[in-house]
Amino acid sequence: xxxxxxxxxxxxxMQPIAEIANTLSRSIPSVTKQLNGLLTxxxxxxxxxxxxxxGRKAIQYMLNEDLPHIVISISIDQFYTxxxxxxxxxxxxxxxxxxxxxxxxxxxxxxxxxxxAHFLSTHQINTQLIIGIGISMPGFVNSETGLNESxxxxxxxxxxxxxxxxxxxxxxxxxxxxRCVARAEKKFGAAQASQHSLVINLNWGVGLGILINDxxxxxxxxxxxxxxxxxxxxxxxLCSCGKRGCLEVEASISAxxxxxxxxxxxxxxxxxEKLEGEHNNKIEALIEAVKIGDQxxxxxxxxxxxxxxxxxxxxxxxxxxxxxxxxxxxxxxxxILTPHIQVAINEYSIPKIAKETMLSISNLHxxxxxxxxxxxxxxxxxxxxxx
Numbered sequence: 001x002x003x004x005x006x007x008x009x010x011x012x013x014m015q016p017i018a019e020i021a022n023t024l025s026r027s028i029p030s031v032t033k034q035l036n037g038l039l040t041x042x043x044x045x046x047x048x049x050x051x052x053x054x055g056r057k058a059i060q061y062m063l064n065e066d067l068p069h070i071v072i073s074i075s076i077d078q079f080y081t082x083x084x085x086x087x088x089x090x091x092x093x094x095x096x097x098x099x100x101x102x103x104x105x106x107x108x109x110x111x112x113x114x115x116x117a118h119f120l121s122t123h124q125i126n127t128q129l130i131i132g133i134g135i136s137m138p139g140f141v142n143s144e145t146g147l148n149e150s151x152x153x154x155x156x157x158x159x160x161x162x163x164x165x166x167x168x169x170x171x172x173x174x175x176x177x178x179r180c181v182a183r184a185e186k187k188f189g190a191a192q193a194s195q196h197s198l199v200i201n202l203n204w205g206v207g208l209g210i211l212i213n214d215x216x217x218x219x220x221x222x223x224x225x226x227x228x229x230x231x232x233x234x235x236x237x238l239c240s241c242g243k244r245g246c247l248e249v250e251a252s253i254s255a256x257x258x259x260x261x262x263x264x265x266x267x268x269x270x271x272x273e274k275l276e277g278e279h280n281n282k283i284e285a286l287i288e289a290v291k292i293g294d295q296x297x298x299x300x301x302x303x304x305x306x307x308x309x310x311x312x313x314x315x316x317x318x319x320x321x322x323x324x325x326x327x328x329x330x331x332x333x334x335x336i337l338t339p340h341i342q343v344a345i346n347e348y349s350i351p352k353i354a355k356e357t358m359l360s361i362s363n364l365h366x367x368x369x370x371x372x373x374x375x376x377x378x379x380x381x382x383x384x385x386x387x
Contacts, residue, residue, distance in 0.1 A: 001024065001026060001030065001031070001034050002034050002037070002038065002383070002386070003382060003383045004024050005020060005024070005031065005034055005035065005038070005044075006038075006043070006063070006382045006383070006385070006386075007378060007379065007382055008020055008023055008024060009044060009061065009062055009063050010063060010088060010090070010378050010382065011187045011188070011375075013047075013062040013063065013089070014047055014048070014050075014060045014061075014062050015050075015060060015061060015062075016050045016058035016059060016060050016061070017031055017032055017035060017058065017059075017061070018058060019050075020035075020061070035061060038386075039061075041386065042064055042066075043063070043064060043067070043385060043386060044061050044062065044063055044064060045061070045062060045063075045064045045065075046059050046060070046061060047060050047061065047062045048060050063088050063089070065089065067087075067088055067385060068126075068129050069087075069088055069129055069130075069131050069384075069385045070085050070086060070087055070088075070093065070125070070129050070130055070131070071085070071086045071087075071088075071130070071131060071132060071133075071134065071374045071377045071378065072084070072085055072086075072116070072120075072125075072130055072132075072133045072134070072170075072377075073086060073133075073134045073135075073136075073370050073373040073374045073376075073377070074112065074116060074133065074134065074135045074136070074164075074373070075136050075177070075180075075369040075370050075373050076101070076103070076112065076135065076136060076137035076138070076177070077137075077138060077177065077203055077204055077369075078102070078103055078138060078203075078204045078205070079100065079101070079102050079103075079204065079281075080097075080098045080099060080100060080101065080280075080281055081099045081101045081111075081112055081115060082095065082096065082097040082098065082099065082369075082370065083095065083096050083099070083115060083116060083119045084096075084370050084374070085119075085123065085125060086370075086374045088385070090188070090371065090374065092370070093123075094123045095370075096115070096119055096122075098280050098281045098284075099111075099115050100280065101115070103137075103138070103157065108156075108157060109155075109156030109157050109160050109163060110156070112160065112164075113163060113164060113167055116133075116164065116168070117167075117168075120168075127168065127169075127170060130170050131171075131377060131381045131382065131384040131385060132170065132171045132172060132173060132377035132380065132381035132384070133164060133165075133168070133170050133171070133172040133173075133377065134172070134173055134174075134180075134373040134374055134375075134376040134377040135160065135161055135164065135172060135173070135174040135175075135373065135376075136174070136175055136176065136177045136179075136180040136369055136372065136373040136376070137157075137160075137174070137176070137177055138150070138176070138177050138178075138205065138207070139151070139176065140176075140223050141174055141175055141176040141179075141222075142221075142222050142223075143173070143174065143175040143176075143179075143218075143222065144222065146159070146161040146162060146172075146173070146174050147159055147161075148160065148174070160174070161173065161174040171380075171381055171384075173376050173377060173380045173381070174376075175373075175376055176207070176225070177201060177203075177207060177369055178199070178201035178207025178208055178209045178225060178328075179209050179216055179218070179225065179372075180209075180368075180369055180372030180373045180375070180376060181199055181201040181207070181209055181327050181328055181368045181369050181372050182197075182199035182201075182208075182209020182210070182211055182216055182327075182372070183209070183216060183372040183375050183376070184327075184364055184367075184368040184369070184370075184371035184372035184375065185197070185199045185209070185211075185325055185327055185362060185364065185368065185372075186211055186214070186216075187371070187372075187375055188364065188371055189325070189327070189362050189363065189364045189368065190323065190325045190327075190360045190361075190362050190363070190364075191211055191323060191325055194211070194322045194323045195211075195212075195213055195214050195322065196211065196212055196213070196319075196320075196321045196322045196323075197211040197321055197322060197323040197324070197325055198210055198211070198312075198315055198319065198321045198323070198324050198325070199211065199325045199327050199362075200227070200308070200312070200324065200325065200326050200327065200328075200330075201327055201328040201368075201369075202252070202253060202308070202326055202327070202328045202329065202330025202331065202337075203252070203253060203283070203328045203329050203330065204252060204253055204254045204283070205228050205240070205248050205252050205254065206227055206228040206247060206248050206251055206252050206308065206311070207225065207227065207228065207328070208225040208226070208227035208228075208315075209225060210224055210225050210319070212319075227247065227311060227315070228246060228247055228248035228251075228252065229243065229246045229247070229248065230246070230247045230311055230314060231243070231245040231246060231247075232245070232246075232247045232250075232307070232310055232311055232314070234250075235249060235250060237249040237250075247307065247308075247310075247311045250303075250304065250307045251304045251307035251308040251310075251311060252304065253283055253286065253304070253329065253330055255303075255304055255307075256286060256297075256300045256301050256303070256304045257282055257283075257286055259300040259303065260272050260286070260289075260296055260297055260300050263296050263300070264296070268296050269296070270289065270294050270295075270296035270297060271289050271292055271294045271297075272285055272286060272289040272294060272296065272297050275288050275289055283329050286301070286333075287329070287332050287333055290333045290336055291333070298336055301333055301336045301337060302336060302337075302339075302340045303340075304337075305336065305337035305338070305339075305340030305341045305344075306340040306341070306343060306344045307344070308326075308337070308340075308341055308344070309340060309341035309342065309343065309344025309345050309347075309348070310344045310347075310348055312324055312341060312344070312345060312359075313344060313345050313347075313348035313349040313354070314348075316345070316349050316353060316354050316357050317349065317350065317353055320353055320356075320357070321357055322356070322357065322358065323357065323358045323359075323360055324357055324358070324359050324360065325360045325361075325362055326338075326341070326359075326360070326361050326362060327362035327364060327365075327368045328362075328365075328366070328368055328369065329365065329366050331361050331362040331363075331364070331365050331368075332365045332366065334361030334362075335361075337361075338359065338361060341359060342359060345359070
């Protein structure tokens with residue numbers, strides 16, 4: 001129960017005993033006993049009073065803000081890696097974003113490890129205070145074995161978690177990037193009040209995290225959620241998975257950027273061409289172009305929104321979720337995506353099934369993966385703050 005209390009206070013600081021007991025479905029006396037033990041060790045502290053409900057105000061508890069422990073998160077996508085150090089209030093202490101590492105590069109694992117070593121050294125982080133390292137990346141990541149089965153056993157990325165753990169002598173954990181994004185939405189974002197939600201991670205590809213009964217559904221082999229490889233595309237463009245017709249080839253940010261570049265080659269003017277040279281990450285160039293009002297960028301963003309809505313219609317029919325949440329980097333241009341997604345949902349979904357499903361755009365944006373990756377460590381290693 002102690003670990004559950006610690007996790008609960010990480011995600012929801014400032015709670016009275018009755019609220020903690022209710023959340024954990026435990027008796028107030030048993031929770032009180034554990035809290036007293038944590039108070040004695042200065043792991044938690046009393047922090048003010050809850051609002052009165054008619055009787056005496058209840059004391060609230062939270063994790064001790066003076067605890068020096070930190071979490072390291074490594075958020076990896078197809079072309080860039082971001083590393084962050086976070087305290088026990090989920091606040092980023094320091095970060096290095098958009099480190100250019102192409103996962104197709106044979107040296108990708110070495111670059112990730114070297115990047116982490118440089119990060120720890122540059123920011124003078126005391127590794128004794130790190131309770132764990134969280135890693136999130138695309139692919140068939142088996143969180144139980146710690147392996148990324150998108151790679152063969154001879155690839156260094158197959159067991160990147162093990163390599164990092166060995167190199168730095170710090171416990172590490174790994175999961176798929178989209179499941180981490182879904183975890184962030186459940187704990188901090190738009191899925192907090194919903195038991196059944198589908199979280200679309202719109203980035204270079206299109207990922208999916210499935211939340212059923214407040215838990216992440218992984219499927220029999222742990223790979224549920226490969227939404228991007230539903231064969232809904234009308235083109236014969238080859239997907240990264242080796243198949244043709246996957247949704248990802250038309251409904252991802254990669255697809256939008258590719259289409260913008262093709263339009264520019266055909267002679268259309270777009271501010272994206274200039275912004276692409278100014279930004280390290282092409283996604284940032286696209287987002288800025290859309291926000292400026294560039295018509296080529298807006299039109300091509302709308303196209304991926306429509307195709308995304310077509311895929312979402314399939315999900316609605318199969319899972320009938322309470323919420324569909326667009327998260328990840330793509331959520332930053334949600335105001336353009338939303339109407340196109342909704343048009344496709346209206347066109348392809350049975351109204352009786354779709355009418356109870358809410359479409360929501362995340363406010364976590366690019367922070368979602370980092371928050372979810374950090375939460376991975378909290379879920380597995382928070383008990384280390386007691387030792």
